[in-house]
Amino acid sequence: MSVLNGKKILLGVSGGIAAYKTASLVRLFIKAGAHVQVIMTPASKDFVTPLTLATLSKNPVYSTFYDTNDTTAEDGLQSKEEGVWNNHVELALWADFMLIAPATANTLSKMASGTCDNLLLATYLSAKCPVYFAPAMDLDMYKHPSTLANFKTLADFGNTIIPAESGELASGLSGEGRMAEPENIVSFLEADIASKLPLKGKKILITAGPTYEAIDPVRFIGNHSSGKMGYDIALCAAQLGASVILVSGPSHCKVHHSAIQLISVVSAQEMLDECQRYFPQVDVAIAAAAVADYRPKTVASQKIKKSAAEFAIELEKTTDILAAMGAVKNNQFLIGFALETENEIENAKLKIQKKNLDLIVLNSLQDEGAGFRKETNKVTFIDKDFSIEPMELKSKEAVANDILTKVIAHFHA
Template identity: 60%
Template sequence: MHCGWFFIYIRKIWRKFFLLCIRNKLFQPAINSQALNLKGKNILIGVTGSIASYKSALLVRLLIKAGATVQVVMTQAATEFITPLTLSVLSKNPVYTTFTSGQDEWNNHVDLALAADAIIIAPATAKTLAKCAIGNCDDLLTAVYLSARCPIFFAPAMDLDMFHHPSTTRNIASLQSFGNFFIQPEYGELASGLTGDGRMAEPETIVSRLKDHFARQPLAFTKRVLVTAGPTVESLDPVRFISNHSSGKMGYAIAAAFAAAGAQVTLVSGPTSIKSVPPSIRRIQVGTAQQMLDATTAHFNEQDVVIFAAAVADYTPKFVADQKIKKQGSEMALELIKTADIAGTLGQQKRDGQLLIGFALETENEVAHALEKLNRKNLDYIILNSLNDAGAGFAHDTNKITVIDRKGNKRLFELKSKEEVAQDILEIVIDQWKKV
């Protein structure tokens, strides 16, 4: 009996001590710093007409729970799937669908855009992607998009064939070239009954991606950066040429990432289907390997970082015909000569303080070949990707890389979108400059 009273007394003393410590902040529970990344952030969510619109309610709820202020803008089609009232109650803010509310109240798209720290368009339908890609500003949401200066994230949602249609992939590539971010749709059963890519990423995934974005280093990378991108083309005659399958997507994503981080970016690009780049990027268009070497050399000395992401032809025809070569016989002998090694040539001219990064696309003995290139070309880092990895290499929207430094240290990354890979490369460079 006495023992029972003793333990009750001890428990009361401990409780008083605990409360005293809390009041005087003598100790506090550990706080996950990432959980604070959205606290106080103004997040604008654009909701478009998709069956996945129901997920927007949970997305709003999660962002509010993370401490963000949420503003919702809906397309008229979206209101057929989820009501503005639902999202208004969850966000604790009015939801806007049109340019005007009532007779005299103007919903200013510029104010909405400039107030946002980030914009998430989720779900992003094929129609909305197309409108944003070409600047078709016929509703409040697209007007907000065109007025925005903050990071913009698209979370596509559509059926399998729509997502993989060349029109959609082209529009996504255009939007990425503008510096926008994409959150890949997930694989699973779709509303049509088909199974495949097209399900909007889960709200938890979107929030995690947003937290990761704000957890990154402050965008104050005020360095001069030159990026080469795309293929080169080596003419045989006025009609034919030798080239490769490079789309330029990786190089353009790198240029956009560094530009968004505040760098002065020069992009030397071979022929690609990517038409637009962020306005802050100085793009120099070239065709041949020699033209790329000349353009890169002309700007090399003034750069702090040079990233050789282009797929430069190793050989070029020794003779270029003035007229179209006519088909004769069953065989044709083509005499080729070696092109200049751009990274190798400029690597020998590297000055103190410059950071040079190359790419190595390999099919066998990947690491050994990449290390040999790094040392031979006098690079600081080489980024290895293998054609043996599904989803990596030319033409894909994704890439899987291994980053190797001069000491042979390797950092392996999982398969990611090329924009995410570009962010990883940006962080590696920023970390390297902190050591200087």
């Protein structure tokens, strides 16, 4: 999965011949899973039509500060008195990233000087997100001292240049100044964004789902965990740049990111074996699985026939996976989950001490909207110093983000 997946990209198109490449660029962004909003300078519409970019981006294209209403029912004339304002501030705040491609010498000069004479420039000046620009101009213009000075000014502003490539130019000359090809722009963005992700270079072990403890070849002891919480944490961690090892019990949830290594297990013993295998290699471990506390002491080799009126199963304790990791913890940041129905805070504090945890995520089945097979969760964070932070009811995706925020804070403390 691309790091651009789910990201909101504001694409500014200025008036150069390279604007024709933006159709391919938009298509590549959409293919990567990004949401794209296009703003065009008036001059750029001479090179590529707004209809083309609107169709490919699946969003209206903006190029002026206001749009006129549709034709009236009476006379078919447009009503300019009732124009709709295109809010450049809202457009800028919407974006996760802004890219200006092609960025002509004229537009670059205005960006550097703060000149604001069209919607694209007004939006640029309002942007709080990272801004990238891909220059496109003839080779002498690209090397001109004023252009080089503008590059430096924009770099000082915190903007990032996607360097022009060498090749045949519209003038007929050949040299540097050709806008980077769409595929190379996307690759540049992906690499640059990935390098700046807060968990880049970190390896995280996550457990998820239930475990099934066999009674016979047909029956098992299990629980109602869907695995969603653990899978959401894994996805969030991967999107933040981490390399994730996801050890999952039986679950219908799916992995949708190339940075997640899924290891499927069934029993508590299998999950323990995999956790012991990978725990020494990781920086963080998050135990979100609902592991069986007991398993049948003897597993029947054949299906047990229904005969007696009563049937007893002798159980034995499983190894506590979280405690086992805590016992050998070195520098790992270890997070556990606690699902309680009574004396929640005190029981959670005891688990922190007993299992050598850095943080525990407390769930209470007393809270409506929390627990197994729900889209939401309501948790309380308790750290090893017993600081307590109750959270409101949120989607499990939002809870996953809160958990990873704690991880980020640990490494940036």
